[in-house]
Amino acid sequence: MALLELQDLSLHYHTGRGVISAVNQLSLALDAGESLGLVGESGSGKSSIAHAILRLLPAYAQIRQGRIYFAGRNLLDLTEPQMREVRWRQIAMVFQAAMNTLNPMYTVGAQVVETILTHEPNMSSKAARARVEELYALVGLPCTLLRRYPHEYSGGMKQRACIALALACNPQLIIADEPTTALDVIMQARILGELESIRKERGMSVIYISHDMAMMAQVAERIGVMYAGVLVEYGCTIDLLAAPAHPYTAGLLAAVPSMADDVTQLQEIPGEPVDLYAPPAGCRFYPRCSRATAQCKEQAPPLLPCRRNRDGEHKAACWHLL
Ligand SMILES: Nc1ncnc2c1ncn2[C@@H]1O[C@H](COP(=O)(O)OP(=O)(O)OP(=O)(O)O)[C@@H](O)[C@H]1O
Ligand SMILES: [Mg+2]
Numbered sequence: 001m002a003l004l005e006l007q008d009l010s011l012h013y014h015t016g017r018g019v020i021s022a023v024n025q026l027s028l029a030l031d032a033g034e035s036l037g038l039v040g041e042s043g044s045g046k047s048s049i050a051h052a053i054l055r056l057l058p059a060y061a062q063i064r065q066g067r068i069y070f071a072g073r074n075l076l077d078l079t080e081p082q083m084r085e086v087r088w089r090q091i092a093m094v095f096q097a098a099m100n101t102l103n104p105m106y107t108v109g110a111q112v113v114e115t116i117l118t119h120e121p122n123m124s125s126k127a128a129r130a131r132v133e134e135l136y137a138l139v140g141l142p143c144t145l146l147r148r149y150p151h152e153y154s155g156g157m158k159q160r161a162c163i164a165l166a167l168a169c170n171p172q173l174i175i176a177d178e179p180t181t182a183l184d185v186i187m188q189a190r191i192l193g194e195l196e197s198i199r200k201e202r203g204m205s206v207i208y209i210s211h212d213m214a215m216m217a218q219v220a221e222r223i224g225v226m227y228a229g230v231l232v233e234y235g236c237t238i239d240l241l242a243a244p245a246h247p248y249t250a251g252l253l254a255a256v257p258s259m260a261d262d263v264t265q266l267q268e269i270p271g272e273p274v275d276l277y278a279p280p281a282g283c284r285f286y287p288r289c290s291r292a293t294a295q296c297k298e299q300a301p302p303l304l305p306c307r308r309n310r311d312g313e314h315k316a317a318c319w320h321l322l
Contacts, residue, residue, distance in 0.1 A: 093174070111165075
């Protein structure tokens with residue numbers, strides 16, 4: 001049984017200007033111990049999915065339809081106190097711009113200890129402190145930093161502290177939303193390497209969220225590609241990189257620079273991102289797609305199996321699969 005299963009999830013934001021269709025009929029599953037990358041351009045709905053799973057959406061957001069099963073229970077049916085049991089203890093999140101989530105008034109150590117005690121009230125504060133020291137060692141931070149305030153940390157140190165915080169209650173799933181975007185590539189590789197070795201050691205599942213395809217290729221076993229709120233391609237990383245089936249995925253890959261590339265040769269995806277207040281009725285990518293036909297304009301394609309398919313899971317939502 002999958003650890004996490006999203007079934008037919010659609011979510012809207014009701015704003016002063018109208019209704020934003022941020023996630024549309026999304027189905028996705030993740031097994032225990034697996035890493036999944038959600039990739040897509042800004043505004044494609046990645047963070048919205050994460051916030052829906054943890055039920056941290058604002059009041060003006062509406063889950064129009066769908067179910068979110070975690071360890072066999074539909075999270076959308078839980079009461080708020082039941083959901084508080086799930087957050088941090090079972091599913092933890094490293095938030096986008098996590099660096100700003102630490103309170104400047106308290107030492108980082110005090111904040112991590114307090115988080116552990118809030119979620120594990122039976123633990124003594126001495127045991128919580130010992131746990132924090134272990135976690136700091138795990139993410140490669142010296143314990144002396146626990147007595148320091150957030151402003152005394154560098155960006156990379158804060159990011160590691162947030163990962164330590166996410167690991168504090170030994171969750172089954174961590175959702176890491178752009179965990180290393182603000183860091184240099186060397187620090188990024190180190191932190192992701194550490195998170196991956198912790199995942200494998202503990203048999204945890206991780207959802208990595210990023211717009212950076214090159215980063216996803218390093219860490220995710222499977223990749224889901226989001227475009228304008230729709231999952232347009234899904235598959236194991238090797239298949240997806242070797243033979244992208246959706247024209248949008250192919251476009252994303254063509255836009256990834258490599259050392260050998262002449263940057264003037266990188267290909268951009270032409271056209272404008274979709275207006276989510278009024279998305280196209282058919283395929284949401286069709287206005288930017290060189291393969292689009294009348295059918296694409298009229299009918300939204302379902303996820304269809306691809307030719308290159310190691311495990312039968314490689315699928316793409318396109319009437320003209322590459
Ligand atoms: N709190 C909110 N209120 C209103 N609209 C929102 C809110 N959060 C997201 N949206 C809208 O929903 C859509 C999806 O946004 P989301 O933040 O999920 O995208 P994202 O893929 O995480 O983007 P990024 O890569 O920039 O973080 C966007 O059009 C965005 O404007
Ligand atoms: Mg986001």
